[in-house]
Amino acid sequence: MSEYTVINSRAVRVDTPDKATGKAVFIDDMTMPGMLYGALLQSPLAHARIVSIDTSKARNLPGVKSVVTAAEAGLVKYGVSPARYDETLFCHEKVRYVGDDIAAVAAVDMETALKAVSLIEVEYEELPAVFTIEEAMKAGAPVLHDNYPGNICAEVHSEFGNVEEALADCDLIKTTTFQNKRQDAAFIEPQGCIASYDLSGNLTLYSSTQVPHYVQRTVAMVLKLPVGKVRVVKPYVGAGFGIKASANPLELSACLLSMKTGKPVKMNYNREQVFQYGRARHQFTHTMTTGVKKDGTIMALKHLCYLDGGAYSSFGIATVYYAGSLLGGPYKLPNMKYDGYRIYNNKPACGAMRGHGGVAARACWEQQLDMIAEELKISPIELRLKNMMVAGDVTCNDLNMSSLGMKECIEAVKDGSEWTAKKGKLPKGKGIGMACGFFVSGAGYPIYRSDTFHGTVIVKLTEDGGTALVYTASAEIGQGSDTTFAMIAAEALGIRLEDVRLESGDTDFGVDLGAYSSRQTLMTGHAVKEAAEDARRQVLEVLAKELNVPVENMDIKNSLIEFKQGNVDFTGLRTRYSKEHRGWNDNPADGPLTFREASRIAYLSKGSIVGTGKYKPPELGGKYKGATVGTSPAYGCSAQIAEVTVDEETGQITVDRITDAHDCGLAINVTSVEGQMEGSVSMGLGEALFEEVKFDKKGHVINADLAEYKIPTMLDMPQIKTIIVESNEPNGPFGAKEVGEGAIMPTIPAILNAVYDAIGVRIHELPMTPERVYLAIQEAKKGKTG
């Protein structure tokens, strides 16, 4: 039994009734009086100089209210990381990918806006374009950004320990190269927003975003407004997975057009534009060399990685760091060397996506570890257990595993899948494989260098008592954070979940860095807890005075006041409360003193009771360059076992079952944790088997829809057994840490290892489409016979 009354249970999500009945309001549902519709002119060419732009025909079209280009927008550079601000709202000298933004139009309706866009005349001088890493790095290749010669957007070189020395002492050294493919996050709701500029110069932006805070800052910076004049509000959002974790050209254009016209302006991407905008998972090419001792002790990892970055940086600098740093754990690895390069080319920019930077790296390495285990004749589980860190261990790159239920996860999936009965005993064509992974519980530092709190929260008790209002700027994007924080507030305050009302996603509520890097449960959670405890303390302090009972002798539970010692006479308070509510027929008459009465008495004594909370990670380890990417107050971890069937004649893979154990520290809402685990399996399975954004020779996405870009359907989903492991994270609120991204880490390598177990052929390139698997089988057969 849990020691808690609200958290660590299965709560019905606070947004369930609205979402189940269609009442939940998303951007697409919103309109405003006098609202205009905006549309973007986007480049049809992958690389071209802009010779001239003529907007006169568009401006003269009846119904058009504003046309803006770089001339109106200015040339403030922005992006994600201040170290690589390499975008302007609109292109002014050249375009760098098909879809690069050139102009925006606001008109009375969508038809007119689109018609106006088609009337803008742009003269281009086409430039030679590069679409692959090889083309972009060739000597004399066309350069996308003048200040980045060789098209190298970012490079990372790090070494911990001494890899060459360690390798020289190893009994087995294994090198493999692995490649995933550019992904799209395929969230249900395409990006969209409404900007509304009022007559006093205040700008409100409603947007489908994961990060109201960063959007607020970027809008203010690019459009040269004081931050205090910009408010960003996030209605319900149909997911983001990282792609909505920075300001986009829609948001900036809508704001500019609203400022120009004084009217609300709505803009949306269609699905094709979602693909064209990109910013999802990079294509990574990893080459890893691992050295081990005969007994399986991992000694060293030498790692080279190239990221196919696209036309702009987006999150890319963090991505190239994460691709290296997230291999520091969860195995004891004394020596690690990493060289990473992110390369620009004339495709849409890639960015951050669930499991940021670490997913392909993890897949490559976990498959390689299985190969090593096989050669050493050690079971893959034993090899992993042998090298596994435990709570308190610090990786060679200074990541502190303050809690780590990794061994428990491995044991849980081993038992849960009946591994021992199956491994090595399945018929040909059937296979079982396992893998592990871990991920940060929130980035240790904000994206811009700052001493800011990562989250501030206000808990205000209603003046008539009984209800706690929680205000947080955090972002509910479908993952269930509103419910999680309502639960944390209820637990910390001592009241029932139904006595909490929570509002989120509004920059007016405070600072919250938003939903990315799996940070909210730990970071916002801390701030919620602190704010709720602050409100609780204020109520109890008033009671202490009124009743002459020390605060320590009182508690609040289930919205009732508990006195720990003896009978306390509170009839005076109860009478006061009743007198203020003459005519009410639900006044507490007998039984314990209620929170409703207590918080009313507190208000009468002090005025509004407002509790505040805040969170900033403590000083974290790592003083080397790039140490800010990967350090986190805590790490979630997981193990998975996949069981597959491979049709060897067609190459078709069926994932029959996934057994998944995740250590989330403590599950605030058990159902939501399982939801994240199952969602991660679906996403990982898609990347493993189906997904790839494809381009033609001119840089157009050729599968920019959900018919040809294939995410898993219900029919593709395996049975999933989820097992929650709780390690009680010392740095987390109530011991909680992440589940949002870490859960995806083992999925791909577990499937890779299961496929090998089924067919005896290793596959080192994703996605494992039937054709790729078929060819691998044919190749292997040829190798055997010829």
Add this chain to the structure above:
Amino acid sequence: MLLPKFDFHEPKTLNEACQILAAYGVKAKLIAGGTDLMVNMKKKILSPEQVISISRIGELKKLDTSGDSIRIGSCFTVADLSTSDAIQKHLSALGEGAKNLGTPLIRNLATIGGNLGSARPAADLPPALMAYGAQVVLNSLSGERTLSLDKFFLGPGFTAAKPDEILSEIQIPSLPPHSGAGYINIGIRKGQDCNLVNVASFIALDTDGTIRNARIVMGCVGPIPLRASSAEKMLIGQKPESALFARAGAAASLDSTPIDDFRGTAAYKRDMVGVLTRRTLDIAFREATHRQ
């Protein structure tokens, strides 16, 4: 994505529909379930000025198994095909195609006539229908004609139906005893996928157990669904057995004319024709041994 502007007609009878179609000719498009047409219109691949819905015409929704041929109205939905006991009993390979078409939502709208009318080389229903020897009935103001489905498809998106003709019915000759058919489609994933290769095979056995008649139809490996004629020839007069089916598969591979595209290489599709031909012949043979 916005639809182009168009006028909408909703006739109640086939005759009325023929009249409207005759009046507008190439400026008009018929719409049944709209699951193909709407996509093309949103993408602006097609921008008909007139859209004529035939989904209110009751006479186009029938399924009649009473005569010596099975008659399916062109507006019979794919969902109904996939759950109909009569289809399962008489035309299991067609039922299999229907079950594998799109998603439940798409199947609820999609019609058999629309599937033929769209003339997609990867469509799920033509291979089985051709393997069963189906004919289509085409109606216009000037009358009615019947055409073998083998002659109906001209190329991707093109059929032998004239601009003023409406496909009203699909007719399938009742199956002889000891005949059976099989259908298999493969794609990248298990649901809602454009096929990479799909094959339907039909065989009818003689009283002595040899193969009297065979039809093998391959989708996705040519501009229209193709008959694997050399594979068919190889089967006739032979005793059905797995080695023969494997040889027929190899022959069908050579009969196919796939191209490389972003979904897959010609070489892979060709190899899969072989596998699916063999597997569908196995299914057909199993069914044939049971059908009286």
